[in-house]
Structure formats: C-alpha cells, structure tokens
Amino acid sequence: MAKKFDVSKMKEKLAEKKNGFEKTVTELKANGFKKNAHDFWYGKPHTAEPGGRRLGELYEDKTGLLKHREWRGVKDTLYYMYMIWGYNYVHMITDILKYSNNPIDFIKGTWRYRWMGQTYLPVIHWFERGLQGTRGEAMRASAWHYRAMVSASIQQICNFFNADTRLHNGAENDAYKHSIYANETTCGTLFYPFMDEGYKYIPIEMIPYFVTCHVNSHTVLNYIDAVQSIGLPGDPCPMCQAEAGIFVLDDVPDASPIVITCNEACDASVSTSTLQDWFADKPLFALPIPMQFDDPLVKKYCMKEIEEMWKFIEDQTGAKFSWDSMVKRLERQNKLQRDEWEKWEVASKTNYYPINGVAQALFRIFSTQYGIQGDFWEEASEKVKKIMYKCVEKKINPFPQTRHRVIAWSCAPLYFSNWCTWAYNCWGLNVIINMDSLMFDMEIRTDSYENMLEDVVQYHMWAPMRRMAVGGMHHIFELWDYQKKFNCDMVAMYDQLQCKGMQGVHGLFEDEFRKRNIKAFWLPHALPDSRTVSRAEIRRQINDYMSTVMHEEPLDPSLLDFDDSMTW
Amino acid sequence: MKKCKCRIAKFFLKFLGIFFLANVALFVVFFFDLDGKLMFNVVEPFLKKHYDNMERKDTLKAPYEMNKFPKYDYET
Amino acid sequence: MKDLKHLIYFENLLQEANNELVKQAKADGKRAIGYTCYFMPEVLLDLPGCFSVRLRAPRCTSPDIATYYLSGRVCHYARSLMERALEGGYNFLDAQMATETCTATCRFQEHLQQKHLDSVDDMRIIDNDDFFCEFTDIPFKNNENSYQHFETQLRAHVLEPLNKNFGIDISDEALRKAVEEHNEVCRLINEIGEYRKLDNPTITGYEFHVIQLVSLACPKYLILPYLRETAEEMKTREPDLKKNFRCKVVLAGSENDDPDFTKLIESCGALVVCDRFCYGAVESRVPIVLDESKSVLRNIAEHYLKTSNCPRFMPQDEMRARKQRLAKLAKDYHADGVIIASNKFCEYWSYERVIDTFILQRDFGLPVCSIEKEYINSASGQLRTRFQAFVESVEIKHIQEGK
DSSP: OOOOOOHHHHHHHHHHHHHHHHHHHHHHHHHHHHHHHHHHHHOOOSSSSTTSOOGGGGBOTTTOOBSSOOOOOHHHHHHIIIIIIIHHHHHHHHHHHHHOSOHHHHHHHHHHOHHHHHHHTTHHHHHHHHHTTOOHHHHHHHHHHHHHHHHHHHHHHHHHHHHOGGGGTTOOOHHHHTEEEEOTTSOGGGGGGGTTTTOEEEETTIIIIIIHHHHOTTHHHHHHHHHHHTTOOSOSOHHHHHHHHHHHTTOSOOOOSOEEEEOOSOHHHHHHHHHHHHHHOSOEEEEOOOSOTTSTTHHHHHHHHHHHHHHHHHHHHOOOOOHHHHHHHHHHHHHHHHHHHHHHHHHHHOSOOOOOHHHHHHHHHHHHHHOSSSSHHHHHHHHHHHHHHHHHHHTOOSOTTOOEEEEEESOOOGGGTTHHHHHHHHHOEEEEEEHHHHTTOSOOOOSSHHHHHHHHHHHHHTOTTTTTTSSOHHHHTTHHHHHHHTTOSEEEEEEETTOHHHHTTHHHHHHHHHHHTOEEEEEEEOTTOTTTSOHHHHHHHHHHIIIIISOOOOSOGGGSSOOOTTOO | OHHHHHHHHHHHHHHHHHHHHHHHHHHHHHHTTHHHHHIIIIIHHHHHHHHHHOOOOOGGGSOOOTTSSOOOOOOO | OOOOTTHHHHHHHTTOSSOHHHHHHHHTTOEEEEEOOTTSOHHHHTSTTEEEEEOOOTTOOOOHHHHHHHOTTSOHHHHHHHHHHHTTTTTTOSEEEEEOSSHHHHHHHHHHSOOOOSSSOOOOOSOOTTOEEEEEOOOSSOSHHHHHHHHHHHIIIIIHHHHHHHOOOOSHHHHHHHHHHHHHHHHHHHHHHHGGGSSSOSSOHHHHHHHHHHHHHSOHHHHHHHHHHHHHHHHTOOOOSSOOOSEEEEEEESOOOOHHHHHHHHHTTEEEEEEEETTOHHHHTSOOOOOTTSOHHHHHHHHHHHHOOOTTOOOHHHHHHHHHHHHHHHHHTTOSEEEEEEETTOHHHHHHHHHHHHHHHHHHOOOEEEEEEOSSOTTOHHHHHHHHHHHHHHHHHHHHHTO
16 A cells, blocks of 8 residues: 655654754854854864754754765865765775676675675665764775775675575586685684685675674664574574574575584584584584683694694585695785784874774774785775874874773674764764774784694684683783773773673673773673664763763763664 | 867866766765665665565475584594 | 482482581592583592582572672573672682683683782682682594593693692592592492383482482592492382373483472473483483593593583584484483473573474474573472473373374
C-alpha cells in the first residue's frame, strides 16, 4: 500500500525550516559584516562564546543525517568537498576497477551480501563522523588515514568476490585456489611467504564484521541476533557473537579452500571457531597463541605452531614458502612501523600531531592486522608525515582547543569509534593515543630465518587484544608508562561490558586511579552492539564526568545532548 | 577566422558554464548531504528489504561429519 | 537404597575448602596446593609432601567484594572463589598452581599472585607468608609440539617451584608414587561409578558427585580409606525395588562443583548416570598409564592433553570428536538424554552448548536439555521447570517409540 502523504507533518517541517532560516538571517544581521565575512572565509570559531560553531545543530533528529554539512571556511570546505568527499567517491569506483577481476562480480556481491550493500554505500558518512569539526592539517591528514582504510577494504572485498564460488556458479576459480581464509585476528604478517605466488590472505570477518560496525552499525545487529537465535546466550563477547553470526546467517563468501583459526584474543574467539568450522566445513588449521606470552619458554612452542601452519598451507594449496616474499614485505612493514614511531615521537612531545583519535586508532589496528598487501598504508603514511612535518616546521597546532591530552585504554566501541572526534569538539578532549595502536609495537628482524621466526612469534603474541586486554597484568598496567610517554593528563577507560579479561581487572584499575590521583572516566560499551549502551549514553557519561568531576564547561554546548539513535 | 575564434570562445564559455553549473550542483549535493539522505532514506531501506526477504540456506542443516578431516599434524 | 555409610561425612567435608582432612594433612606437615582447572595435573600436586585442593567456594551466594574487583559480568564461580579468598577461606593454601585456561579464573588467580610490579599494587589476599602463585601455559592442542611444550611448562612452573619453595621431591620415583596413589583413587571412583551403568543403578548421581568431589578437594592419602570402604559397601548395596527415576541422563558442561545441582536434576526424575563436566570424573578419573619409553612427566603431560574434552581445544578433528565422545558416553551409560549446562558468562561452554544441542539431537538422536546456570542453583524454580519438562519429553519419546 502506498504511504499516505501526511500534510500536517509536511507543514511542521516547512515551518521548522522557515524558523531555521529566519534564525540564520537574524543571526547574520546581528553579527555584522566583519564577523560574517570572517566566518565565511575561515568558518565559525570553535568556542562556547556566542557566535561559535554549533555542530550539534547540524544533525537531523534521530537519523544523525546532516541538515547541511559544516561550513569550514572557503578553503577547508572546498578541500573537503573535492579532496575528501569527491576524491573518495571517485576512488571507491577506481579501486573496484583496480582490484576486481570483474566489476560485475562486485555488483553481484553487493546484491548477495548484507554486510556489503549496507556498508559500502554510506562510507562517506563514516568519514563525516570521524572528521567532523576538523580543520586544516588535522582534516587533511586524518582523511588520508581514512582513505587508506577504504582502499584496503575495497581490496579485501574484491578478494572475496573474485574468488567466491557463489558468484561464479559454484566454480572454484584460480582466485579461489589462491585465497587463504583466516580469522581476522590472525595477523596478515603470517601469510607474507605465499604472497609472491599470488596467494591472498583474506581475514574472514574483517570486512563483514569489523569494518561494518564502524561504517554502518545497523548491519552487525543482524549477525548478533542470528547467533543468539540458535541459542547462544547474550553474554559472550559480542564481537565473537557477530563473527559466528555471519556464518549462521550464511553471509560468508565461499572464497577459499582452507581456513585458519586462532585463539586471539580470548576464550570466545576459540569457541567461535567451533561454529565456524561447522558451517564452513573446510580443512581447518588451529593456530594457538600461548597465553603466558611473557614466559620465554613459550616461544619455541609458538614457533613450531606457526611453522606447522605454513606446512598446512603448503600441503593444502600447493603453495611454497618463499623467504624472499616474506622478507620483502617484512621490510616494508618495518618501515611502516618506523614511520609510526616517528609520528608517535611528535605526538608525544609536541602539539603538532595532526591525526585525530579515531583516525589514529583505526589506521593502526587495520594496517597492522591486515599487513602489507598493497601500497595504501605506505602512501597514506608518507602523506601524513609530510603534513605532520609541515605542522612541526610552521608550529601549527592542528587541535588548538585541546584542554586535555587523553590516552584511551582497552577496546574501543566500534559503533562509536568517533567518540574521540565528538569529545574534542564538545569538551576539548584530544585523544593522543590508544591501546590498540600500541600493540604490534616492534620491528621484525630479517637477517636470518631463526631471528625472523622468533620476532614473528612475538609479533603474533602482541596481537590486539591479547597483549593488553586479555594478557597478563604487566601489560595491562603499561597504561601508566604510556600515559607518561605521551604526555597525557587524562585516561579514557573503555569498559567493554562483555570482555571478561578487562572486566576482571576493573577493581584494580579503580584502586590505581585513586592511588595515583589520575583523572579517568569510564566509557561503557558493548563493542559492536549499540543497543546495549547507546552513543547518547556514552556521551552522557563523559558529559557527567566533565561537568561534575572536572567542573568544566563545554566548548560546543550543542553537542551535549542530541538524539542520533538511528544513525549509521 | 573571426568566426572561428568566436566559435571557440563560445564553446569555451559554454564549457565554463557547464563546468560551473556542474560544480554548483555538486556543491548542493555535498553541502546538503543529499548523498547521505539518498542512502539513508532510499537505498538502504530498499537493500534491507531485499536482504531481509532473501532466501537463505538453513545453515543448521549443514553436515557435521565426525571423521571428515584428518588431524593436521606436521613435522617441522 | 540404604544410605552410604560415609555420605554425611563426605557432605560435611564439602562444606568448606579448609575441611577436616585438609587441616589434618596440614597438621601432618604437608603443603596445600590449590588449583582450579583440570589442565593443572592434580597428580603433580599430590607428590609426597604436598596435596592438591581443587578450589571450591561452597555456599558463596553473594560475592560483593569480588564483584568490585572482577565486576558483575564475569562468571559467578570465579567471583565466588575470589570472595572466599578475600574472606580468608584459602589462607591455608601454600601455593596456587594457576592456569590461564579460562579468562575469569585466570583473573582470579592473577589477583592472588604477588607480581612485584611498579604498575599495580599486589593485594596479599592469601595471608600466608609461604604462599606463592605460579602460572603454567597450557596448550590448546594435543599434538607432539603441545606434549613437549606442556612437559617443559610443568617442569618449569610446577615441579621446580614446588621443589625450590618447599623442598618437594620431584624425582621420577616420587612421581611414580604419586601416579600410583592417583591411579588408586581413579580405580575406586571408577569402580563406584560403574554401578551407574546398571539398569537400576545402585548409586545416585548426587552420591557419586559428592564422592568425586571429596576426591578432588581432600588429601588423597586421607580420603582413600573412606573411598575403599565405600567401594566395598557398594558391592552389596541393593537398589530400591521400584525405580525412583523416570529417565537417565548424562550431565555435561562447564564448571560444576555443586552436588545440589545434581540433586535438583534428580528430584525432577532424571537420574544423572554420567558426569562429563569440569570437576566430573569422566576425564579426571582415567588412570594414568605409564609408557616406560618416555619420562614420567612426559606421560603425565600427554595424559592430561589426551583425556580432556574441554571446548578449549581448537583442532578441527578434536572439536568434532568430542561430540562423538559425548554421544558414546550416553550410549555406554544407557542414558536417555543429555543435559548440557553452561555457567553464565562461560564463553567456552556457551558456544559448545549450542553446537552440542543441535548435533547430539540431529546426528545422534539424543534428546538434549540445554540450560544456562549459575554457580549455586539449588533454589532455582526455573531450572526445575526446565528439567521436569525435559523428563516429560523423554518419556513421551519413549512412549512414541513403544518402549
């Protein structure tokens, strides 16, 4: 039945628009020419004073869509329009042409897989949420991190669809035979030895689950519901629930002859594999990470397991371990790591680091986990370094309204990873670094096979979230060292309600915060599930802390409370 | 010659005009988030409906053979 | 049936961790070594000079302080252990041999450990100057690499610390002696457990659960005489003339050291004839067979990895085989169905329960009752309703099959 046209609602909307327009006109009149011209050229200032920008007023109620995009001044608005919005739309198409064997498969895949259709199209809004309020170098540099992530995502999507037998009438084509499925928590580094021969590491859940949550948080709820519908209780880690749920809902491409599973990060990851094995029904190799990874005795065991995995791949696919292939990519990975250290040096010692909290965290976790399978990470890193050194040379502070330098610890809410952007805009909380960025924090030696293997083991054991979230207390409480190193005066403590590892140290953190007199706020969330703790609730918790404990006033009061319950 | 120059100028002006109008249109789409609104209000609901109504395999009927796969143990 | 002579005594022993026999062993100068998981080989903690105590926190219903430290979102078992430890209930322990075999108990044990870090204060929960807590890395697979690794770990993190701290003899001779004693416990428990296979069993699931638990929670050398006597008593025990159960079940699942839970099931008409859960006898009472071509420790390492049915094991063949083994247990014990119980917040068993529920019914034709429970459950009306409904469904199935 056709939807009935609601005249009264339409009238209400028009009246609202009229009011808004009249308000703007009155404001412009009151501001005077000079202020208007200044605002037009530079954008409104980031201040609580009258005449400051009010980003919260840009949102449509509930949907979180923008009534209109932010006017950032002439230069930044045009840069955003052409070099971020337009550039990325164009690249979303050219990347498909670059990575896809047949673009028709891409369309077929979009039609077939929910995570694909619902996620790919709103990508630009994901940029919008992460970059809101940024200006100048912060906007330009952070956008490059996003750009690299989109490119890596498209490559993975194409890898899926190039090989998926469902899109090729059941045929196991060459791409299928050259794909290696592994849990998303099995780092890409482990598969470098086979990449020269054209083998591709496809982290099974990275796109259907992980990226999806960030871009469109609605999608993942289908998967969580699916796995609970077959009897799984609601209390295990929702990440693992969703990872199993995509299998339950038959939404995983059939794109590889084998599967590698891993126990990173926790008990639920191990258990997810039981369901995945059932539904995938393919030869499966289980790769364990030792739990007591600080114990030097576990290294030999782990080395052997990794070597067994390589043998399994050789045995099942006919691929051959190539030392050259490994070294080539490890060296590029090491360079990326050194770049990151360079950036951290600037971030820790100056106010000139141009990457915002969300762009820092996502780029780092994505690049280290996926590994070197293209040049997008390096390209973005080079561009960011260039912008960063410009900031250093010209003493540009990309986040001039910073009131507190924040370190974010534990696992972040995937559906609200852009909370950092909001927190800066609203309260001047600048998230400098986060726990996820600090894992995989090492170079891998390439001078001999033994050294390489020993380091790869260490790298593998320092995976997110094993090292800190579920690892031994020594690593969890490295927080204080990093807080000092990055010169942060405040801690944002993520409280993933279903992470047993972090819940199990809750009290000790409380004790230490009090003992050390550290300003810290807890940020409850349920990783991908926005229904458990909404974004509004997260914001409320921070607002309460900032006003009642810190006795501060918001920089942008319009961001304190708004309803974005339906937003992507 | 003059006619030719005039034609080129006309073409150039026309091109500029189209370029300008295209940019204005693009700016309108960009500034008023029309792409987001289209995705949210039209494309996504349409796709959701499609995915919700899609025929899916009953995964619970998938076989679970006990001895289908060997123990993957390798000498290293 | 006539009451078992020592049942009340056994029940009393289970009222607290520091029970009469533990106190007696301590008075004998022996060291009490705590542990929580099957993967910590009990037999190594029963070397001459020390004894194992598998930790329990009976009657702990309100773990308030533990909830502050571990939060209310980890399993009640771990929180109960923590609460009992904070109350001083484990101060008799001389050491805790810890494993990170599940996150929740790992965190509990980390709180016990003196870590000597600058970054976090140690809590000194166990008020005993000699106390130490040592972690062992437990493999996720049962392959050659894992056996080697486990042996190395057990030597470095169990035997050597016991020797270094308490002068415990860790020679092969001492190990053999411990294995011998362990095997006798296994033999007696299995002998008693065999009566559950009878058409009309002469032992209830509750009684067996109590007997199995005392064998885990008390010093072996002190409990053995009682077990011997009970095994003898069982030989002549007569069943009730009329069967007082409506069906037989295998109880499988996660941590369960609460015999009242078994009692609850049996009060609904389902006799528990097999106990395949953490703290159950299916794995822990398989005797250790020593292969003389390998070291004793290697034998022990292999034994514990080979016998475990824990959903923590990751290899594909193992994941699938354990469903088959569970179905076989139902057959061996003539069970009519399976009750799979996972503790709330137990991630391993939450998943395993789901897949078991489907596969056992679909591929093995076994009725399954799938439930989620707390650490202490005896008063649960909801569970009672579930079990009653399950028993009825099994009976209806029997009627339909013309049995």
